[in-house]
Amino acid sequence: MNCQIARLSFTRTGLLTLCERSCGVVKSSVFTNVYQLRNQRSFAQSDMPKKDKTSKTPQKQPEPPTGPVSTLKDGQLAIAIHAKPGAKHNAVTDVSSEAVGVAIAAPPTDGEANAELVRYLSKVLELKKSEIVLDKGSKSREKIIKVTASISKEEVLEKLKSEAAS
Incomplete structure (x- = not known):
């Protein structure tokens, strides 16, 4: 029972507890959930909008003095x-x-x-x-x-x- 509660709480983060490993309670659905979560994270990070560096207003360069x-x-x-x-x-x-x-x-x-x-x-x-x-x-x-x-x-x-x- 304790292993099942631990498994449910840790599958969200993608971690497996020592209890699950030692009890042999790990099922393929846990690995599938962990795999999906990892893919969702990497997918979510790649979908983040990137800053457009060209959208800044161009800075005017001060004109060099032509004389003293x-x-x-x-x-x-x-x-x-x-x-x-x-x-x-x-x-x-x-x-x-x-x-x-x-x-x-x-x-x-x-x-x-x-x-x-x-x-x-x-x-x-x-x-x-x-x-x-x-x-x-x-x-x-x-x-x-x-x-x-x-x-x-x-x-x-x-x-x-x-x-x-x-």
């Missing part, structure tokens, strides 16, 4: 600067596709070179010092300068290139 001057989301301009502090005089050394090289006549201590860079760029771009802000790279040679004034990208590039040529 780029437009930010809020309409302001960002200028990539490669600072060279400790020079004899302030000068725009080169305008490449990655950054604008600027020699700064101030030592790179206590933010003196950063302040001098902002002063020099405001003179070159003919803007107020309050319209030019050091955005990133206060302790690095690679800096990002944010221009808050209403000036076009082309004007900024033209002024920087003319300063580099002189």
